[in-house]
Amino acid sequence: MPVKVFELAKELGISNQEIVSRLDKAGVGKFAPSQELDDTTTIKAREVLAVPAETATAASGSDTIVIPVNVTVKELGEKLGVGPSEVQKVLMGMGVLAGLNQRLAPDAVQRIAKKLGKTVVIGEAPEAPVATVAAPKVAPTEKPSATSRPQSAPKSFSNKGKPTDSISRPPVVTIMGHVDHGKTSLLDFLRKAHVVDGEAGGITQHIGAYQVEIDGKRITFLDTPGHAAFSAMRKRGTSVTDIVIIVVAANDSVMPQTEEAIQVALQAKVPIIVAVNKCDLPDANPDKVLTDLTRYELVPEAFGGTVPTVNISAKTGQGIPELLEAILLVTEIEVDPKADPHAKMQGTIIEAKVDKGRGTVATVLVQQGTLRQGDNVVAGGIFGKVRGMTDERGTKLVKAGPSSPVEIIGLGGVPDAGERIEVAKDEKEARALAQRRGDRMREARFTSNGNLTLEQLYARLLSGPIKELNLVIKADVQGSVQAIRDSVEPLGNDEVRVRVLSAGVGPVSDSDVLIASADHQADAKNCMIVGFNVGMAGNATKKAEAEHVQIKIFSIIYELIDAVKDGMLALLPPIYEEAIIGKAELRQMFRLPGNRSIAGSYVLDGVIKRNSSVRVFRGKDMIHEGPIETLKRFKDDQREVATGYECGITLRGYNELQVGDIFECYEMRQIQREL
Incomplete structure (x- = not known):
C-alpha cells in the first residue's frame, strides 16, 4: 500500500530530515517528506531503514x-x-x-x-x-x-555584539491567489470565523493577521487581497512571511492574479505550497492546475518537483488536515523559523486605522523580541505608547512574542502599512526617532515629486504641458490608502497624469475640500476626491458643491480606479479618425432648374448618410471632396440609405458630375482615449 515519506518516518520513529537523508544516501531516491512512495519503493525503503541510524553512527x-x-x-x-x-x-x-x-x-x-x-x-x-x-x-x-x-552550544551574536537566545517561533504563512479562488474562505475555515459574506465584491479589503493552533503547534496566517490593485500589499506580506500558500481554484486553474502572486512569492524567495481549492465542484480539474503550474517555474512534487500541492475544499474542509501537515513539514524541513524573545522588539505594521472610540488602532506582527503593554514604540514618523493590546479574538494581552499578530492602541497617528515598528527606551527617545524619520520621509517625498533629471525636463519641454488630475484620497485604513495610491500614481501617459495632493485615513472632511479647491483653480474637471469605505464629515458635501469639487465614494477598489481613469481621460482633447461608411455609383443625372442636378445613384456598399462627406472618383482620379447637401429616395428626404437601394444625392457647391462617378462616403469618428 502506498505511503508518504513523513508517514513512514512517524512509523519508524525517526525525523523527516533523517529519513530523507538516509533514503538518498542508500540510492533509493531523493524524496520530499510529503511525497508518496509506491509499493515497491516502500518495501525497499523499509529494508534500508531497518538498521537504525544511531547504530551505524556508533559503529563508525x-x-x-x-x-x-x-x-x-x-x-x-x-x-x-x-x-x-x-x-x-x-x-x-x-x-x-x-x-x-x-x-x-x-x-x-x-x-x-x-x-x-x-x-x-x-x-x-x-x-x-x-x-x-x-x-x-x-x-x-x-x-x-x-x-x-x-548540548551546550554557545550563544549567537546580533549585529550589535549582544548575545541572543534564538528559539523556535511559529511560521508566518501568507495566503495569496486570484480573486474569488477561496483565500479568505480557507482562512475562515481555519479560524472558524465568518468574514467572507460582508465583503464588498467578494474582495478582502485589508490584510488581516490571525494565529491558529494545530496539535499544540501555532501557525500565523496573513490574508492578502487577490485583486491586482493590492499588489503592493501582497509584496508587504511576503516581506514578513516564511511560507506562501498559493490558492488556485480547480475549476479555473491559473489566472492573472495567480500568476502575479507566484511571481511575488518567487521574488521573495520563500517556500511555496499550492492549495488546489474547490475540488468538491463537478467541473474541478486538479490535474490541469498541476500542469499549468509548470509554466510558471513551479514543478509539483507529483511531477518530480519540489513544490507541495494539496487538493482541498475550503467549503467542506476536504484536504485541510493535509494542508496543515504540509505547512508544518515545510516549516520543519525548509524554514526552521527562529527568533529571540529577549532581543529588542522589532515588528511590522500590517494594518492601521482610526477608530472613533479608541483612536489609532494598528495591527502589528511581532518578529523579534517581545512587545509589552506600556512600551514606547516608533513606526516611521509616528510614535506612542502601547496603551492596550489584544489578539485577533479580542483577548487582552500584556505581552506578545515573535510571530504574534496583535492589535495595539496608543500611537499618535496612523503609520503606513508595512512600516517597521520598534521599541524605544523612553518617550523622549521615541519622539526624537519619530521626528528624524518623519523629516527624512518628507524630504524623500519632496525630492521624488519635485526634482527632475535634465533628461526628464527636456522630454517634458518637448511634449508640452502635461494635464494633471489632482486627487485627494481618503480610506478607512492605511493599507487601503497605500494600495490606492500605489495603483493610481503610475496611471497616465505623456499627456496626462495623476497628482496626489493628499492621502489619509478617515471620512472626507471640509479640510479635504479646501485642499482640493485651493489647487484646482476653479476648473472642476481637474480635481477629484475619492473615498474608499468612508463617509462624509461636517459640511464637506455643501462645501464641495460650492467649490465645484467632485467627491466620489466607493466600496470596491477597482471601481475607484476606473473612476480615476475616467477623470484623467476627461482632461484629454478628443481625437478623431476617418471611417469609410459606404460607396455609391452615379447611374443617371436628373437636371433641375437653376443649373442644379441630382445624381441618381445606387448604393454599392455600406450606407450613404446625409450631412456626411464624400470623395468623388472618376476612374482612379479624385475630382471632388465635400459634404452631401441632400439625400433623397424618390421625393422624400432620407437620413441614410443602405446597400442595394437607389437614392438621389446633391453635393454642396459642386455640380460637375457624370454617370459612372463613384461616391466614397466617410465620417469622422471620435476615438476612445486610453491610458
Missing part, C-alpha cells in the same frame, strides 16, 4: 570530526578533508558569500557538515577574536537534526 564513531568553535572557511575545509572551495560552494547554496578567513558560527558548521555527509562535534574555541556568519534558511537536507547539535 571514529569518523566523527572535532571542529573548533568559530572555525574559518579554510580551516573547516581542511578538517573535513575537502577543499575550501567546496565549503564556499555549500555556503553559496545557503545564500552566504564568505571569504577563506571568514569564521563560521556552530550552526553554520553543522549545516555545512551535514551537506557534505560528515559527522562533526563542536570543540573548544580558538583564542583569536571571531566574527559570526548568520546561517540563512536552508534546503531540507541541509537542516541539522536536533541530535547533531552540541
